[in-house]
Amino acid sequence: METKSYTGTNYRDIMNRIKRDFGEEAIIVKSGRQNHPAGSEFGWSYEVVVGQSAESTVISPGVFGSTPVQAASDQRETATLQVDMKRLTQSIQDLQQQMGTPGLKPPWPVLADLAQKLLLGEVNHDVIQKLLQDLQMSATPRELRSRSLIQERASRWIARRFKAAGTPSAPAGTALKLAFIGPTGAGKTVSLIKLAANRAFFGGRRLGILSLDTKKLAAAQQLQLFADIVKADLKLVYRDREIKPALRDLEQCDVILIDTPGISWRAGRQMREMEKMLELAAPAETHLVLPLNTKYSDLSQMVREYRQISYNRILLTKLDETGTLGNVLNLASDIKPVFSFLGSGQRIPEDLLSMRPAQIAAWLLEGKGFAVKDQ
Template sequence: MRVKRYVVDSMPDALQKIRTDLGKDAVILNTKEIRSGGFLGLFGKKKIEVIAATDAGQAQPAPPAMSPAAFKTPPAAGAQLAKLIEEASAAAAKKSAAVPSAPTALMEEPVIPPVARPSPVREVREGREIREVRERGKEDLLLDEIKSMKEMMSRLTASAAERPRYPERLLKFERLLLEHEVSPDLVEKLLGKAAEEFEGEFSPKTDEYAYELIKQQLKQILYTPYNKGIASDTRIAHFVGPTGVGKTTTIAKLAAEQVLKEKRKVGFITSDTYRIAAVEQLKTYANILNVPLEVVFSPQELARAFQSLQDCDIIFMDTAGRNFRNQMYVSELNALLQSKGKSETFLVLSLSSKYKDMKAITDNFAKFRLDKVLFTKMDETNSYGSIVNLLYDFPLQLSYITNGQNVPDDIVETNEDRLIDLLLEDRE
């Protein structure tokens, strides 16, 4: 019996060494986990100790077969050869009866009594134990990695909790923008850029400077370099948007401005034949302003309407309010947006609507042509963050904001500075 001890990192390494040193008939006698290295028994690396053994007689290869001619001896040496064979047989029998001496490997390792060759059932059990040891090793490594990751996350969380993300003088503006329902991602971007400048070497680090930094960031989103109102050379002004946002009332306000202030000749076209009394409402405004009105039921009737209003300086076209989150309705409306000269298309949205709905409507209209955006019902909400969100997400130009139902009052061109003051005003 030959016994040998191995200290390895994993069971596959042990199996390879055992097969190389002791042969494929070797048997594993014992396995256990130990720690190697470290300091005073601490911080040692996990190892696996494996004890294996093999039958020394089976491990040695059989001598090569000899031909009968090799046993032929001269007649004179026959008696002497027979005597030598008899003496060798007696010595072999005496040696087999004696206790075998320990192998070289046993001089270095503890002597373990010989064991009988395991049965097939025991070999299956030992194979299962090897697999279990291997799986336990993998689980231990995985648990160690998870533990270290948790500790790292705890340290990072504690560090983030101790240190505010932005300078203290900017934190108030983060709260105000979120109260106005400005997108959290956009707030983070605005505050991040402002914080970089606020913490600069030459920054005065005052409340006034923090306010100006945030204001400049918002102005870059809201600023309109071109004319916000209806251009002087615009021939047709289209107004589109969902139902209930106040398109017809807004058209009446703008038409009165053109008639009374700009002294331009105005005409109305309406295709809003879906809503009850929609035509009557616009006809009432047309009678008050003494301007002509044409009603169209299809794109084919637009040519007739334009011919009737050819003497007008500007034509206001009122479209039907529909569920414009449905792209089919948007496609139908696009067929009505024909032009006889320079035109502008105004998207009309209510500030009392959720920004998610605004975004869906604008996304469908943006596939065609939009020039400016007009916000209504400012007097019905205290949240103006949707204006910032929309101008950041879409390449639109600010135009008007309405803040009541009075005609021709309660409509103004958007003032970016005033709007930013409202966004950053501490209402508490």
């Protein structure tokens, strides 16, 4: 039997190389491990010796299976593999604890630096742990030693967590209705105005604005002023029964932006009233507007509680008012919503960005957050 020896510090990588070279007929003759040459704190160094026999392919199929003697040996190897994989997983789980313990080096310093940066960016521990596990499982030892290669992999991993809505598009023949809901002062009205005023979003389209937030006198005046500037038709609605007629008045518009009063997710009556109003307005897109400078426990609670109003987008504002962007990734990982836009300041219209996952990843990995332009 011909044999070949494979060594390395990543068991999965070794197995992949064996499969590539020997296909399904590989027989593991010997497998063992010893401390990493750089020191035991860097994990294990593995050696797997593989052989290929002509009979084995006839007698028994299976990934590494062959003769009965070989099958017993295979079971032992599989058990070793499982133990080794368990140990790898455990060592990653220990990583964060080790980082806080002076004198103990984590298995891969590059991963430890990455974890540290994300922790400082207020990314939740469980999200970082999942990222480290996935990196350690999938990256080669060469990548695990290289800051830039790990950064690239981490960037792709982070970007994949996000679902981005893309630019809203109106179905032919009907007005596209977009509603903005959320807590008071979140930036609903200003985001709506930024969208209306930015030609990149609805340039050349006939715009209508429907305001359900008519209890505040100043709010209606502010909206009228902006509606005039962006040449949008504005309808103010004071009672539920006025919603459908107001929408009929706006039916010539291509896009109708619906402003709503701020409501607290903890106020059941307000939530039910809003649900009823939105049922009447029937928007295609309902954007839950949330300010990013809110602590994560409240943010995640809001994202869950507002679900009873059936929103289908999240629009995050005040990117410029937080020093850490971890909450964006935390939301993406925990709740997996569709993100639409990001409010990044008070300027109209330029401070509204489309959600770009790669950009979020870059901000998080640079560890600097969103760069505010001082004016």
